[in-house]
Amino acid sequence: MSATPTLCRPSIAVPEHVVTAEETLQLAGTLHADHPQLGLVQRLIANTGVRTRHLLQPLEATLQHPGFEERNLLYAKEAKARLPHVINGALTNADLDVRDIDMIVYVSCTGFMMPSMTAWLINSMGFRPETRQLPIAQLGCAAGGAAINRAHDFCMAYPERNVLIVACEFCSLLYQPTDLDVGSLLSNGLFGDAMAAAVVKGHGGTGMRIEHNGSRLIPGTEEWISYAVRDTGFHFQLDKRVPATMEVLAPAMRDLGNTYDWDVAALDFYIVHAGGPRILDDLSHHLKLPPTTFRHSRATLTERGNIASVVIFDALDRLFAEGGPPDGAQGLIAGFGPGITAEIALGQWNALHPPHRPAKDETVSTHPPHPREQLPLSMHLPS
Known part of the structure; x- marks a missing residue:
């Protein structure tokens, strides 16, 4: 009987620019002072309970729209700069190395790349060339759950293999200054940016x-x-x-x-x-x-x-x-x-975590017990 796959502790990162609820409400009042439903919009935003959000760019830059192409280029650039650190955290949490991963599931609904980010990760981080790739782009907020479920399916089909899940959402890159309906304005005060990675381990793990x-x-x-x-x-x-x-x-x-x-x-x-x-x-x-x-x-x-x-x-x-x-x-x-x-x-x-048997040439490292990283904006790809 094969082991049941275990979803290990995620690694989380958020950008360093923070906008508060007070700033959001004040901004809504400034940008949309003449909106006929401004009062309703502000009440809806206040009722979300959101106190802080993290943004990829400073607020002034977030409110600009340089065009779809430039936004998508920024998405790819920043994802490549920031994701390796998050992924390494997830691998450490699972006591695994890049060579132990058999499939990468990448989920995002806020930018588009082809080849998928999975190809870049395999080429750049040392994953094996035969690592399977599963990008999920059109399930929105449900994609995190879908990634876990597809990882579970894979590990049940191929017992004791391991899946890396990577989620990257830069929702602020979807801000549209001309969308003034109530739903859009509410969304402007609700969504934030973040990244995550987690391993579904075919055998062992907490x-x-x-x-x-x-x-x-x-x-x-x-x-x-x-x-x-x-x-x-x-x-x-x-x-x-x-x-x-x-x-x-x-x-x-x-x-x-x-x-x-x-x-x-x-x-x-x-x-x-x-x-x-x-x-x-x-x-x-x-x-x-x-x-x-x-x-x-x-x-x-x-x-x-x-x-x-x-x-x-x-x-x-x-x-x-x-x-x-x-x-x-x-x-x-x-x-x-x-x-x-x-x-x-x-x-x-x-809650049981069997001892990990290090692979040949593997260096076992330790990590802080509760990593929740905020990465500097200056962390970019080498030129």
Whole structure:
């Protein structure tokens, strides 16, 4: 019988430029003083509970739009400059080396590259040329959950192999100065930038031992979360019905759990995508769980904003930082995004960490117990 794959501790990084809720509200009032629904927009932004967000560029540069091409070039440049450090953190957390990775899953909905970033990572960081590549670009905030589930599928098909997940979201590069509808203005005050990496380890490791996964698409909701792709780039479109999606997603989560005889309302820990506070409030209501159940997701929302596919990794890192649940505790990871799509993983906590057998030529390094890096803007590729 093969070992059950384990999702190890993520490595998280955020850019160094910070914008506060007060600055966001003041800016909305300055830029959109004549907007007929300014009061509503400011109330909605205030009600998100977001206190701080991290941005790739200073606020003045973020508000400029130099064109889609220049933005996409900046996305690629900064991702290449910043991701290796995050990836090395995840590998260290899993006691692995680049040569131990058999597949890289790369998720992002805020920039486009072809070949994928996976090709650059393999060429630049020393991964084996036969490392499989799986880029996921069109699942938005659900992509973090999809990456975990596809990594689980791979490790079940190829027992004891290892998958590296990399998530890179520079949401600030999607700011569109001409989009003035309420949904767009709310998004301007909600989304932030962040990066994450995590290993799904085929054998051993401390973290969530994934036992089941599933996906649910809510019919007739394709237009609720979407991009309009125009000359100026990606224009994020958010329907006012999105906050109420838990009415249909919570029963879908119950159904998935019932398939495997798991009661999703009676688990020990929950890592859930925090698109906004109502998502978490409604999930608490429909599953009859206390609000503290989703404290890690709420902390991510408060300190980072909605960081798209990175949310569940940031929240999971907070669970690790808290000391993690006891061995054998049952839990759930869920990401929600366009479609409307839910990607859900069920598993048990593995607090046991068998000794790692170093590969030949491997140097075993130590790392701080709770890495949460903020990388300098001056960290660029060599010229």
